[in-house]
Amino acid sequence: MISYILKKLRYLKLLNVNYADDQKKQGTSEYGQSTPIKLSQSLEKNLIAIRNLIGNNFDVIIREFSFGDHINVALIFLSGMTDQSMINENIMKPLMSESHSSQNETLKIKDIAQIKARILSVGGVNQYSSYDEIIDGCLSGQSILLLDECNEALAIMTTNWKSRAVEEPKTESVVRGPREGFTESLLTNTTLIRRKIMSPDLKIESMKLGSRTKTNVCIAYIQGIANPLLIEEIKRRLNRIKTDSILESGYVEQFIEDAPFSIFSTVANSEKPDAVAAKILEGRAAILVDGTPFVLSVPMVLIESFQSSEDYYSRPFFASLIRSIRFLAYFISIFAPSSYVALTTFHQELIPTPLLFSMAGAQEGVPFPAVMEAIMMGIIFEILREAGVRLPRPVGQAVSIVGALVIGESAVTAGLIGAPMVIVVALTAVSSFVVSAQSDSGGVLRITFVILAGFIGIYGIVIGQLGVFIHLASLRSFGTPYLSPLAPLSIRDLKDTIIRAPIWAMFTRPRTIGWHDPERQEFRLKPSSPSEETKEQNKAVR
């Protein structure tokens, strides 16, 4: 024990030292950034320097040519990330043809601004003067035009790489509603959102994260609805991220979430532009990360996991019914195995007599205690699911079928597992798919409750549930209480919880999120049958 403590202490010290080192390092690097190395006048020197920096990569193309009055230039670009035809048509062609057209004018075109203004027929052109900028630009798909006898370079927006087309998302399929989903390209994603919300108030701010990956990350929100403090907080947390790589929005999520050790995620994600747009319109902010179709949105509340964009497109009765079914399914998926264990091992008096007979009959000769059975079946189910997801589709199906047969049929006939347990596990498994946003927390809770139930029955389950409840009640996501409309009760916002009120009745935004500009729409929008006058008019028309 003591040695363990000593080890801990030593580790602490080590951490402190490392931390101090980090501080120093960061200081130096910042110092370095403040004075970037400037381009020199000579093209040759510049090219050598650039070759030294990125030249020996096979996808870097350095094309040297001259135009006009033997002005030597070099075009540097990455072959895979640029639009080749654009380079040919809009950069090379005008430059080259310039030399033939009007000889006397070309002589004057030494000035880089002139080239930019008169020759290049491309939308985005920047002027850079340091190596760092050039390299960064080149790596993000811009073409760099270096001129001899000029200490500035032009970065031309030729960015274009292969990306997936907008497709229907696999994770959130709908019956009614738009079928488009985000793609891996940030630009496409922002476009998809912009197309939903064509308001000048929609702000999309971008920043680069990851010292090596230099991933573009955008924050999208609506100015005037979103709480400015929220946006500030998001920026603060994003700027805190000092890492070398951001490969997926999951990286960002784990860096910015409020409760890193909670089993409940405090950052929501979605693949559907309409869902994200709706969230933005409620006053949330979306965080888009380049390279992934999963867009984050904060703050997240628990209820969000039970909402689906389709709820709002279908009529309120059915939507409310489906909502309540989702809640039911979530509770089944968490409590079914543990309740079964508690009932069969501690509280047999709570089972109705005829049911007890058949359950006891099925359990006769089964060697394992019910807790063991529940845990075993839970694990087997998770294995089967994982195998089904990872394997290629045809093989995955075969695995599922074999697994289901083996467990569902053979294990019961062999007397290894009671048939009721199989039913309970199957029910749990099916229900756990209903609320997919909480499936990770659901799995952990399920196992915990099974263990608690096996230990001290219903008392264990209730105590555990109280613990989860305390945890949920104390959880906040970017300042918003996690159980938001329920636990700090806000009666007005209960319209979008278990019951989904008609759209015309939800005339305010959620109190804890978008209270900055509370009114969503006019108060009296409930449709009513046409008044007498209009009826008369209609008749007259007919």
Place this chain on the structure above:
Amino acid sequence: MKLEKGEISSSQLMFLVGGFIQGSLLTLAFAKDATKHDLWLALIAALMMSLPLALVYITLALKFPGQNLFQINDAVFGPYLGKLVSFQYIMLFLMIVSSNLWFAGDFFLTFFFPETPIIVIMIMFAFICAWGVRAGIEVIARMSIILVLFTILIALTTFILLLNEMKFSNFLPIFDIPIHDFIQGTNIMMAIPFNEVIIFMMVIPYANKMKQVKTSVLYGLMIGGITSLIVVIRNTAVLGPLADIVVSPSMEAVRLIDLGEIIERLEALVGIGLILSMFLKVSVFYYATVLGMAQLLKLRSYVPLVIPVGIIGITLALTNESSIQFTYTAMNTYPIFSLSFYIVLPLISLLIVKIRKLPK
């Protein structure tokens, strides 16, 4: 220096008080022994008598906005005598925490796990309450709404399901007990749930709307009182004289639910409702104890005290010999003992406040 940074709304305060009173549904059995089938009368009498007392507490709390019971004690009785009074209150609260732990353990031992050592149940319960207390009063208050609604739902459902087992002649003859017993019953009812709202003098300072405090607390008392009344009426009407001899009338009454062999054996609901509402009660007392200690000793945070106080509470509960001895104390001596804390001291405080025209 503020130990608690949370803020609770008036509706949360109301439900917290309601849940707090509901947390004593189990201990209704003490008054039941004294008043038999007239328990409901004693309950109403106790509720009526505790309303003015609650007003006394609220008036005191509102005279000193932002200050809780112990700070008020300091202001009223002076720094030294005030500390002594506060110390006594802390001891009382600690004892209530430990006795409630014992009640919970005792109940689950009797009805669900007769062979389990009581300490396991108490530790688990204390653990969850400690967790809640560490999270702060704001979190407990947030939870209260759902817990209270759940308890009310259970009480109402079982009431409706038992309607055709009820015999309202069980209440006859009304007032069939000696007046001595009735006074004792009322006293017990006041001592165990209703006057304990004095604890909310520790919570009221954190309410965000001081104007609504009075109505919230009184409505909360009514919520708790009405739930208790529903439960008492259900038990007496269903069980009749049998309710006088069983340990937990609620449990036995709910056991009798049998609707077409489908809706039956629901007694787990009683147990669940009990843990949920007792959690609120114990947490509030627990919170007041640790907050009071931290204040008395001028600490910067009450959080480190939570676990040691919890363990002391459990060990104190374990010093009880049997539930029979415990029942004796709760029925015969404790109600009188508590009068000084719940009636005498607050009234003296109010008097001193009026005479010395505090706060200056």
Place this chain on the structure above:
Amino acid sequence: MKRISFCTFRCLIICLILILGTTGCWNRRELNSLAITMGAGIDKLEDEDVTDQLQLTVQIVKTSEIKVGDKGNSSADAFWNARNTGKSLFEVIRGFTHQSSRKLYWPHNQVIIFGRSLAEAGIREHIDFFVRDQETRLGVWILVAEDQASDIFEVKPNLERIPAIGLANLLKAQKASSQTTAIKLDEFATRLMSKTTAPIAAFVKISGQGSKKSLLVTGTAVFKQDKLVGELNKTETRGLLWVLNKVKSGIIDVVSPESNGKVSLEIIRAKSKITPEIIEDKVHMKVDIKEEGNIGSQSCTDDLENRQTIKKLEDEKNAAIESEVKAALSKAQKLNADIFGFGDVVHQKFPKEWKELESRWDEIFPDLEVEVTVEGKIRRSGSSKKAVAPAKE
């Protein structure tokens, strides 16, 4: 820095779980380790040399025999009647551990049957276990066997696989005739606790011989305090139930006013009210019974569809009900057992006078004057208006 504290926290939790785990799970019992008791029969052993010996018969379900989907060995008995003897009930119950591999499990117990000789000797001490133990429930049927309780469990029911369940279902079905007092432990115990009200229970008999044995639930066993003192027959039982407001359904046979044929009247709804009165220090009871019914069947061919006949039929029904009540009353007064709970009603209405009456109730009850008023109605005549008979000329 936060991670360090979390690590210790996690260690703490793991330690806690391990500690709790090592100390074991105290009340755990798997479904296949239970001996689910469905019925208990308590007898007094009538041996010459041993006196005061109790015999307890418990009916335990063999769960392996009722495995669903296993049709193979359904011919075997699905129950096991275990017997044990001893001095006190609790001792006897614990004694079963010597012969049963599984511990008796009581929450699903359906019936408690007292043997006649035991019931005559007193049952108070044996009821206590069933009220006090946390496993037993108050919603269990109480029966008195005509002879030995242990014999009852041997009779295999024709429709159920387990006799105790058959018996419980039999009692539930008694509503249809309202000629048996189906009573559960909670009410039985309440009556036992009352100073004046006498406990009652249903009687169970074995009818038939050999393999054609079947169970018959009939009549009412009347206790005085906790001792069996007498028995009510079917008619008297219904008389009792009328007063207790427990008649749910049933048939009353009356003679047709036109000819001598029989008309069976079905009881649909019944309600009774007991009002006590004290006139000049003397207690009178008033019992008002309101009843509604239909014509169930008629064996004569009379035309009943006119107002006079219906009126007459109603009068006859009232007389029949009244005679039933009177019969029960006279029997009860003869046994001096206040099965109707008149004492409690007086207590509820006149709490002051009751203090004086309470001690004399045994003397008052046999001569208690009871006024019975019956208001019977005939509402409908079923789906036919006239009897199935050739039309009269």
Place this chain on the structure above:
Amino acid sequence: MTFLLMSVFLGIILFEVPKLIRNKHWRELIVFSSLLSMAFILSLLQILDVKVPSPFEGINFLIRDVLHLNYK
């Protein structure tokens, strides 16, 4: 059993103390440790089967035997 108790208390110390030391909450640390040692002594007495007088008995004594105010 004593070992178990000690490990539980050690766990509690590991859980609470580092934070207090880090924040330099010395006063809290003193109160915490005195309360914890009290708790430890009380629970040790429980484990060693030493009879600790119940505070409720104290109430009984005060009300019944000193003041004679009890109901029964």
